Amino acid sequence: MSLKSIKKIRALKEEQLNKVIKSAWQDRISFEEIKESLGLTEAEVITVMQRELKPGSFRLWRKRVSGRLTKHKKLCEYKISIES
Numbered sequence: 001m002s003l004k005s006i007k008k009i010r011a012l013k014e015e016q017l018n019k020v021i022k023s024a025w026q027d028r029i030s031f032e033e034i035k036e037s038l039g040l041t042e043a044e045v046i047t048v049m050q051r052e053l054k055p056g057s058f059r060l061w062r063k064r065v066s067g068r069l070t071k072h073k074k075l076c077e078y079k080i081s082i083e084s
Helices: 003-008 014-025 030-036 043-052 055-065 073-083
Strands: none
Touching: 003 043, 014 030, 014 043, 014 055, 030 043, 043 055
16 A cells, blocks of 8 residues: 555544445445545555454455445446346
């Protein structure tokens, strides 16, 4: 992770951190939507989650979002277009 990303994460206020965590836990909010609204990339969101959650909670979250189509807008749109 770049120094710029680390500085961006450290500059987040508690209210912003809470919004990142809440958005990351929600299944229907993709990483792309988080980037649009909060300006954080997927890697930065992962870093925030790792820093702010307990280790067990972080592992549970990573297991939950890994491979989940709704967390990646392009994968979700691709699946929908195949089913149509």
